[in-house]
Amino acid sequence: MPGVPPQRFTYLGPEGTFAEQALLTLPAARNGVREPSATVPEALDAVRSGAVGAALVPLENSVEGAVGVTLDELAYGAPLLITRELLLQVRFGLFGRPGTKLESVRTVASHPHGLAQVRAWMRKHLPDAEQRSTSSTSDAAVAVARGDFDAAACAAVAGERQRLELLADDIGDSSTAVTRFVLVTRPGRPAERTGDDLTSLVAFIAHDRAGALLEVLTEFAVRGLNLTRIESRPTKERLGRYCFLLDCSGHIADDRVGEAVMGLRRICADVRFLGSYPAAEPSPPYTRRPGTSDADFADAAGWLRQIRDGATDRG
Numbered sequence: 001m002p003g004v005p006p007q008r009f010t011y012l013g014p015e016g017t018f019a020e021q022a023l024l025t026l027p028a029a030r031n032g033v034r035e036p037s038a039t040v041p042e043a044l045d046a047v048r049s050g051a052v053g054a055a056l057v058p059l060e061n062s063v064e065g066a067v068g069v070t071l072d073e074l075a076y077g078a079p080l081l082i083t084r085e086l087l088l089q090v091r092f093g094l095f096g097r098p099g100t101k102l103e104s105v106r107t108v109a110s111h112p113h114g115l116a117q118v119r120a121w122m123r124k125h126l127p128d129a130e131q132r133s134t135s136s137t138s139d140a141a142v143a144v145a146r147g148d149f150d151a152a153a154c155a156a157v158a159g160e161r162q163r164l165e166l167l168a169d170d171i172g173d174s175s176t177a178v179t180r181f182v183l184v185t186r187p188g189r190p191a192e193r194t195g196d197d198l199t200s201l202v203a204f205i206a207h208d209r210a211g212a213l214l215e216v217l218t219e220f221a222v223r224g225l226n227l228t229r230i231e232s233r234p235t236k237e238r239l240g241r242y243c244f245l246l247d248c249s250g251h252i253a254d255d256r257v258g259e260a261v262m263g264l265r266r267i268c269a270d271v272r273f274l275g276s277y278p279a280a281e282p283s284p285p286y287t288r289r290p291g292t293s294d295a296d297f298a299d300a301a302g303w304l305r306q307i308r309d310g311a312t313d314r315g
């Protein structure tokens, strides 16, 4: 559109990461300005400072689980808002400098989540190679091109950009590995409700009574809300203290979600709203508790209104 400045995005870089590939699936990002960040905290700080409008960062992987640094930033860093989730199938190749023979590889570099996803392949094919962590999979490719390591476990685009040679293809232990990324902005109005949404929250439970987590879960269960993820993270105060990152079906604009969140607010030491955003995949079907359909909620709200208004016919 003429006159509208392009949107600015950042992502876990350098160019060639899975994060960049996921970001490029968004038309606004393809047509916008994209600046890589060296780490997840750096990407999120660029959002907080207003240097960019949004950052795409990895949240979890279907093989290796949560990306702790992202969860900690969202739970404990200056508040941010998740406005989208993106799922990307991740496929790893082993790349070395031209002329490298697989048998001569002594060091393999990748992001820790990348190394974890090629563990079985490494044990079988390169059991004696040393594994080295880098800040991202494409950072590993850059380091290999520089001569720091013999090979990188990374995406094909990263290997090709660094003019590396493919030594082994599809080395991931799971052929269906998926990474979930989130697009994060500064706090503001949540993304529009689509009817198939997810809501992310952090519950800081009260640690001084038994059953505090059960009380949190009950707020969702009684309203027929499906929890799609629950993850604990240490509060870092001392052993045994955790907060819980929760994803549930529904949008904060939905009555049942709003009521559950109000319930958490009453029973938790603190609650952080992380965002409501469209589900990247249709939510899996689940059986709703009786009395928790949209119509049930609307009926109950109308009935209460009538009572409060003093209507004689109370249905």
Ligand SMILES: O=C(O)C(=O)C[C@]1(C(=O)O)C=C[C@@H](O)C=C1
Pocket (backbone or CB within 6 Å): 012, 016, 017, 018, 019, 020, 058, 060, 061, 067, 090, 111, 113, 114, 117, 135, 136, 137, 138, 179
């Ligand atoms: O290094 C990358 O390419 C990233 O986008 C990061 C990341 C992650 O943190 O999980 C993303 C996908 C892969 O599973 C491995 C690494």
